[in-house]
Amino acid sequence: MTYTKASMDALRQCGDELADATVATLFERGEVGTFNTLMRYVSTAGAPLPDGLPEVAREYLHETSAPPSWVDWGEMEKARLFFIDNNVHISTALSFASMPACYVIPHVARLLSATHSLQYPSKRMAETGQFTVYLMQPGAFEAGSRFIPAAQKVRLLHASIRHHLGREDRWDVGRLGTPICQEDMIGGQLLFSLLVLDSLHRLNIHMSIDGAEAYFYAWRVVGAMLGVDQDHVPKDLEQARQFFDLYMTRHMGPSEEGVNLTRQLIDLYEEVVPGTFFDPVVGALIRYLVGDTCADWLQVPRSPWDTLAAAVPTMLGVLESIEDSSPFGAWALDRLGHFTTLFELSTLTRGRVMHYAIPETLKKDFGVTSAVPRTHRWTPPAPTVAF
Known part of the structure; x- marks a missing residue:
């Protein structure tokens, strides 16, 4: 598949027909409040739907209650093992590469500013971390799991943002296309898959080709469940590189919202780390992973730690070598990564389960150990455009 400016422009005009129609009906019938209240009690797959749930929501939940029929469960298991092996590194990449990369796309930064409270800035990271943990649990798609309900709610959340911005004439569709359009949804899928793999490679994390491809595949499944049109989504990492490079060069740049986010x-992360001595490490990691140009656009402060950040891959390479050569070392580091991820998630969520609800209004100030072998180490596909 070849992506061009014209094909990307076409994707900017498309939303998610099923979720958009569901949300529109809920608002037309004044049933959003009822839906949000009752859906707080629906957090696991296969749970009985509560009495009184609006019929249009019941139909949507039934239609979206299963993963796509084409899922390869062997690949999904490889992805789960890859996540177990690299969970703390994946969390680092999500926090310090994927999220800042979202902020460097001005219209995405504006959307995030419109939908997440400035008084609770950890909400977005908490939701993203929790969503990823749900996805990589054993039985994520079986009865009793939390992943499918979370995906169903996130899909409706995106549709509600499109509804609000379209109804209230607070989005320049002619210039920006549909809010959270198919191009942005595919771009977001790649920010959480391809860019994470790129970041792990930059951090000198040992990844097998099978493991990297399986992790990317898992996010293709996620994209399908979030309403991404599978006729246009990249099917492999080579196609993903082409799409991602074109997407970023089309849209990235500085913005006030990106700086604030x-x-x-x-x-947020300076609060998580005790004391103040290591505070500059956060900015240094962001700058190392996204590069100086993007970091400058986002006004990431410079510090002497920027030079030391370049030594992180060497240190992680030593730890990875210990893990590769020692079964006990592998077990110990996997346990450490597991508990570190849980600690980070617990801190971000304040120990609570994050609930994904349809916002009835937007913010008023919105201005528009692994079984996967480590042989055949993965390297990222080469860039397709000059940055």
């Missing part, structure tokens, strides 16, 4: 992200 980045400052919130840095402040």
Whole structure:
């Protein structure tokens, strides 16, 4: 599949027909409040739906209650093992590469500013971390899991944002296309898959080709469940590189919202780390992973730690070598990564389960150990455009 400016422009005009129609009906009938209240009690797959749930929501939940028929469960298991082996590194990449990369796309930064409270800046990171943990649990798609209900709710959340911005004439569709359009949804899928793999490679994390491809595949499944049109989504990492490079060069740039969101992200992680001595490490990691140009757009502060950040891959390479050569070392590091991820998620969520609800209004100030062998180490596909 070849992506062009014209094909990307066409994707900017498309939303998610099923979720958009569901949300529109809920608002037309005044049933959003009822839906949000009752759906707080629906957090696991296969649970009986509550009495009184609006019929249009019941139909949507039934239609979206299963993963796509084409899922390869062997690949999904490889992805789960890859996540177990690299969970703390994946969390680092999501926090310090994927999220800042979202902020460097001005219209995405504006959307995030519109839908996430400035008084609770950890909400976005908490939701993303929790969603990923749900996805990589054994039985994520079986009865009793939390992943499918979370995906169903996130899909409706995106549709509600499109509904609000379209109804209230607070989005320049002619210039920006449909809010959270198919191009942005595919771009977001790649920010959480391809860019994470790129970041792990930059951090000198040992990845097998099978493991990297399986992780990417798992996010293709996620995209399908979030309403991404599978006729246009990249099917492999080579196609993903082409799409991602074109997407970023089309849209990335500085914005006030991107600067504010980045400052919130840095402040959040500086609070997580005790004391102040290591505070500059957060900005240094972001700058190392996204590059100086993007970091400058986001006004990531410079510090002497920027030079030391370049030594992180060497240190991680030593730890990876220990893990490769020692079964006990592998077990110990996997346990450490597991508990570190849980600690981070617990801190971000304040120990609570995050609930994904349809916002009835937007913010008023919105201005528009692994069984996967480590042989055949993965390297990222080469860039397709010059940055």
